[in-house]
Amino acid sequence: MVTAQAPAWTAGVPPASDGAIDAASPAVQAVRALLANVPDPEIPAVSVIDLGIVRDVSALRVLITPTYTGCPATLAIEQAIRAALDGGGFADVAIETTLSPPWSTDWISDRGREKLRAYGIAPPPKGAAAASLKNQAPAECPRCGSSETEEISRFGSTPCKALWRCTACAEPFDRFKCH
Amino acid sequence: MADAPPPLAACALRLGDDALILGQRLSEWCGHAPAIEIDLSLANVALDQIGQAAHFLGLAGEIEGKGRDADKLAFHRDVMDFANCLLVEQPNGDFAQTVARQFLFSHYQELLYAALAESKDARFAAIAAKALKEVKYHATLASDWVVRLGDGAEESRARMIAGLDWMWRFADELFAADEIDAALGLDKAALRSAWDARIDAVLADATLERPAAHRPVLGGRTGRHSEHLGHLLSEMQFLQRAYPGAAW
Ligand SMILES: [Zn+2]
Numbered sequence: 220m221v222t223a224q225a226p227a228w229t230a231g232v233p234p235a236s237d238g239a240i241d242a243a244s245p246a247v248q249a250v251r252a253l254l255a256n257v258p259d260p261e262i263p264a265v266s267v268i269d270l271g272i273v274r275d276v277s278a279l280r281v282l283i284t285p286t287y288t289g290c291p292a293t294l295a296i297e298q299a300i301r302a303a304l305d306g307g308g309f310a311d312v313a314i315e316t317t318l319s320p321p322w323s324t325d326w327i328s329d330r331g332r333e334k335l336r337a338y339g340i341a342p343p344p345k346g347a348a349a350a351s352l353k354n355q356a357p358a359e360c361p362r363c364g365s366s367e368t369e370e371i372s373r374f375g376s377t378p379c380k381a382l383w384r385c386t387a388c389a390e391p392f393d394r395f396k397c398h
Numbered sequence: 399m400a401d402a403p404p405p406l407a408a409c410a411l412r413l414g415d416d417a418l419i420l421g422q423r424l425s426e427w428c429g430h431a432p433a434i435e436i437d438l439s440l441a442n443v444a445l446d447q448i449g450q451a452a453h454f455l456g457l458a459g460e461i462e463g464k465g466r467d468a469d470k471l472a473f474h475r476d477v478m479d480f481a482n483c484l485l486v487e488q489p490n491g492d493f494a495q496t497v498a499r500q501f502l503f504s505h506y507q508e509l510l511y512a513a514l515a516e517s518k519d520a521r522f523a524a525i526a527a528k529a530l531k532e533v534k535y536h537a538t539l540a541s542d543w544v545v546r547l548g549d550g551a552e553e554s555r556a557r558m559i560a561g562l563d564w565m566w567r568f569a570d571e572l573f574a575a576d577e578i579d580a581a582l583g584l585d586k587a588a589l590r591s592a593w594d595a596r597i598d599a600v601l602a603d604a605t606l607e608r609p610a611a612h613r614p615v616l617g618g619r620t621g622r623h624s625e626h627l628g629h630l631l632s633e634m635q636f637l638q639r640a641y642p643g644a645a646w
Contacts, residue, residue, distance in 0.1 A: 289449020319524035374439035
């Protein structure tokens with residue numbers, strides 16, 4: 220039984236991800252390690268931990284949050300996490316969903332951002348830059364690194380992405396939208 | 399018509415029905431829009447609306463406590479039990495008419511969700527805070543198109559004016575306040591001045607005038623709908639009507 224610790228996000232702090240699990244029990248560490256290998260169904264290059272979808276992990280339950288209210292992957296994500304937990308011997312760990320506080324692209328870890336870039340998706344700007352939908356700073360082309368880029372469509376192939384084009388190397392690319 | 403639901407459930411139904419019906423309308427564009435940019439954007443907005451509808455209708459069912467979930471409420475009610483505003487059930491018309499509907503509604507929905515995010519009821523507040531981020535994109539998208547069409551070619555301008563002129567008569571209903579909304583501490587009438595300011599600013603950018611005042615058309619909140627909603631439901635609910643309870 221784990222003591223009732225306040226989850227990190229209640230203080231407005233994104234949950235620990237990547238390496239910062241030192242304070243957790245071995246069971247929690249094991250669950251986190253499992254989740255770090257559960258890919259997002261739409262962008263398999265990043266895990267549900269990288270994206271900040273996993274809000275909190277205890278020995279009893281995994282707390283997740285949807286990226287968009289209508290994200291078709293929400294159910295698939297839950298099923299993938301369930302399968303990973305069951306396969307890892309944690310069939311008794313429950314999955315709970317919360318809407319509050321709403322998911323933010325600021326919760327995508329630095330490692331997740333690097334993985335997105337390597338996959339060909341420009342990661343979203345962080346913090347205050349995300350506040351304004353208009354006059355966004357140009358995305359950095361994930362292929363050639365140029366900032367000579369322009370938005371083609373604010374809506375892309377999935378709810379979380381916009382379509383951009385690099386005028387330096389002429390390649391189109393997806394940009395993860397600020398959210 | 400079914401028994402009146404408790405006021406808070408009725409509030410959730412209104413929010414859910416607005417989002418559901420608009421989402422269904424917008425999805426009619428999928429695969430039909432003239433450019434991929436428009437197709438993608440309208441499908442994305444539709445998806446957001448349907449996602450929001452699922453949350454609000456789920457909440458309505460939970461408050462009602464009769465075992466109806468979001469699907470049951472979406473697919474097993476008839477026209478008179480829908481509480482959406484008349485604006486969202488209006489046919490898509492041409493692209494300018496769709497843009498006009500989205501423009502008037504998204505700015506209302508953004509202001510509404512912002513107010514609702516501060517609600518004492520944590521369930522409503524959580525959905526609204528989440529959905530607010532999505533709706534900001536919708537309002538920006540619709541405003542951009544109002545300017546692009548309004549301050550565009552002669553033909554696009556004429557169509558934008560016609561679209562706004564038709565949709566304008568349904569705007570007053572958005573802000574009509576009653577005791578049901580009061581149950582949630584929601585004062586829709588108070589949102590009107592902020593909405594007017596936003597609409598006027600975009601219209602100025604688009605070099606357009608506000609449409610002439612129309613006699614407001616009301617009734618959606620109490621189940622008095624236009625003929626269009628029945629047609630929409632017959633398509634949306636077809637499967638559950640033909641095969642009640644079908645699941646896969
Ligand atoms: Zn490039």
